[in-house]
Amino acid sequence: MVGIIMGSDSDLPIMQEAANFLASLSIPYELTIVSAHRTPIRMVEYAQNAKSRGIQVIIAGAGGAAHLPGMVASLTTLPVVGVPIKSSNSIDGWDSILSILQMPNGIPVATVALNAAKNAAILSARILGSSNDEITEKLTRYQQEMEAQVEEKIEKVKEKYPNRFDK
Secondary structure (H helix, E strand, O other), X not given: OEEEEEXXXXXXXXXXXHXXXXXXXXXXXEEEEOOOOOOHHHHHHHHHHOHHHOOOEEEEEEEOOOOHHHHHHHOOOOOEEEEEEOOOOOOOOHHHHHHXXXXXXXXXXXEOOOOOHHHHHHHHHHHHHOOOHHHHHHHHHHXXXXXXXXXHHHHHHHHXXXXXXXX
């Protein structure tokens, strides 16, 4: 199971993308709000109890100072994937990116691109898939579907611009 946490309900539109992807692969997940600053005790309890509740990977999205992913990573041995979110109090998202990316040695947080919760879910599925062939098969099909979509787009471009398209 994957735990999807975020610092505020304003992060939900971004973090919903992670939930949607995991659901598309039938990977169980939970989704909740855990604020590092406003509910620190809840954050500690969530991180320390996640593994015993069956969580195998945590996706943590946060904007602004974005302490949630790093603080959760400091409290668990589970892999944590951080999603920097461009929020209303953000400096174009750079504060969130750097807060999640620049973790000290010993407290790793995998960091995806700004607002890239779907990539966090894909990475989480890959982590789970390293020991689960069923998830690996689903990820392989997903990649094949992406490839087929690109091939379809190539054909549309060829039709629109004959004699101008180099394969």
